[in-house]
């Protein structure tokens with residue numbers, strides 16, 4: 097086992113790591129419900145749901161929050177980080193109050209997705225992976241969302257699909273979300 101000069105293990109077992117609890121009691125109860133849907137040995141199968149619950153509560157998944165989820169599920173930190181960084185519905189850095197992810201994968205890009213992204217950039221005054229100065233919106237590019245026939249498509253706040261997004265529909269969406277800000 098790797099040790100430092102003070103003989104402290106570099107990679108202590110999961111259960112030995114002191115991890116600060118980052119979520120509310122209600123969030124852990126929701127995670128418990130997700131865990132209960134899987135056999136005991138498949139506790140890690142609840143990781144995606146647990147990350148979603150943590151993100152709903154914290155707004156984004158910091159290293160500390162991911163470590164807490166890992167510890168709670170008895171998983172290595174890296175296993176949770178791999179999931180959080182693979183799927184673009186997880187925010188691994190702070191985002192605005194609303195996040196719009198535009199599909200610019202090739203089929204969508206050729207069917208208006210790229211133009212819709214450019215229109216959003218001009219309306220918001222930001223580029224992809226940026227957040228407006230007032231913290232209202234973050235704009236992201238996304239991969240195929242399984243709705244190629246509905247282009248231009250975008251995912252709003254990680255959960256709501258918006259299809260056939262003409263400039264007029266984008267204007268209406270921004271107005272609706274701004275009213276909630």
Ligand code: FES
Pocket residue numbers: 199200201202203204205239240241242243244245247249
């Ligand atoms: S390529 Fe955009 S939804 Fe499939």
